[in-house]
Amino acid sequence: MSILQLQSAGGLLLLAALAWALGGFRRGVSWRVVVAGLALQLLLAAMLLNVPLARAAFALIGDGVNALATATKAGTSLVFGYLGGGPLPFPEPFPGASFILFFQALPLVLVVGALSSVLYHWGVLPAIVRVMARALGWLFGLGGAAGFGVAANVFVGMVEAPLMIRAWLARLTRSEMFVVMTAGLATISGNTLVVYALIIAPVVPDAAGQLLTASLVSAPAAILVALLMMPPAPGEIATAGDEGIPEKLYDSSMDALVRGTQDGLNLLLGIMASLIVFVAIVALINLAVEPLTGFTLQRAMGWVLWPVAWAMGVPVSEAATVGASLGTKMIVNEFVSYLELAQSGGAGLSERSRLILTYALCGFTNLGAVGIMVGGMSAMCPERRKDIVKLGLPSLVSGTIACCMTGAVVGVLTAP
Template structure:
């Protein structure tokens, strides 16, 4: 192993210690949970990154993403013309000049949202979620409902996953509730990883497969970090949670389109507002302090970049991208990685792709609190109290996933 790989391994221990300290150094943390958690994160990463036939499968996933993108472009070209990727009526002044995010990339959310709903109705995603829930139950002792919630977060969003276990949310104890919330922060929805894969494909090989791998690895990482911050019994809700079904495939398709439209508009609005807020903050900070918000975040998150094993010459910029991911969102960070990744070494790009693969940002806290409070209004105050700790835990879990990749990837 190289020095940077040993640094990543030491960083995994440091990140676990940070989670325990931020949780108030609580008693009751099980050594079995820590060992099993670290072993499952590293073991899962080793399997998914190094087994040849899995890598071939990731290539197929990448081809599937490209097929989805081409199919979506056929629809956007019909509706929006050249704005949606159709033939240009004028010469393109430079490569990429005709790309418009809202008309060409975000509509993919509609297609994937519809497909996801159909796959849920057919039981395909439910089967995959149950497999992951059983694995988490064996490793961490999670109850059926909380394990199902963590597993569902790998494939759906931070509000949709708790919705699938809504009947059990009111009966969960604080630790179980926190585990589900952290999993929502540390993973991304299936319909979003397709978008992110298209964005970073020029700088990260097999981008779609890599991001799917990142979300899978982050599931046990989220459970480990959550139980370090809030240790307790996680097996009180042992019943198996049901998979939501639609009355017909057509209903699933229509409902999926509607849900995808809401998500697409929400992403658009969040991008506009949060990028504007960051720009406004920079307008104030630059004259007063001579620093931007990104530069300040870079100093704050640089130790996390070191803990993941990022090379020293890239640690400052890596810290900035992590900070932007938390302050704004992961979409903006991935856009920056796509633009600047060529200046970084492949190992750093890969670590960052994994570390930024999660919904842990300030905007997501509001989305999660609003959604879960509506599901269990009697626990509104508790959910609000756990919101920002879940943000911190989700960020650490994502960095733990990045560090695991750093351990297994030579410079």
């Protein structure tokens, strides 16, 4: 094992210790949870990264992403013409000049949203999530409802997953609520996974498979960090709900397709609005702050996260670049960070550091996402609104640590 891999291994333990410290070194933390959390992260990553069958599955996932992109382009070209990827009526001045994010990349959210609803109606996604929920419950002692919520977050968004356990939300313990919220921010949904994979494919090999691995590994990381920061209170009993898969949500496959498309449209418009507003607000603050201080919000957060980048196993010479990207993710969102990574071609970063950063960015850990999650969960469970609001910012911290632990895990398993 190289020095950088040992650095990642030490950093993994340091991040776990940081989570416990931020929780006030609370008693009640189970050693079984710590061992299970660290071991499951390493085991999942090792299997998904190094087992030939899993690597072959990565290639199939990549082919699937390309097929979805090609199919979506057929629809966007029909509706938007050359703006949506159709033939240009004029010469392209330079490669990529005709690419328009909203008309060519983001419509994938519509297609994937529709397909996800159909797969849910057919029972494919519930079957996968049921298995994951039971495994997480056995390993970490989570109740069925909380385990189901965490497992669902690997495939759907931070609001959709709690919606699937809405009947049990009000009965979740405070610790379980924190686990579900942390998992919501530490993972990404299938819709956005496809979009991000398409964006970073030129600089990250097997981008779709890598992001899927990151989201899977971040699930046990989220549970571990959340339970280190907020372990169950003495005598607290886990919420039931092991039967937990909701009854059918759609009347037919066509109903699932139509409603999935509508849900995808809402998400698409939300992404567009969030990008415009949060990039604009950050730019406005930077315009006011930078002339006086000489630094931007992203740069300031990058300095704060520099030690975290180093703890993940990034060389000292590259830690500032990785820290800045993590800062952009937290202040703006991960979409912009992935976009900047793709546009820069990973300049200044080794292949290993690019991979670590790809994993660490794979989560909804930003201020805008916290607002969306808190608002959505408060609306579906108003009787727990006070708890949900109080746990909002702490879940941003815990989700960020969980994502960075995932980056450290891939650092342990990847030689320079």
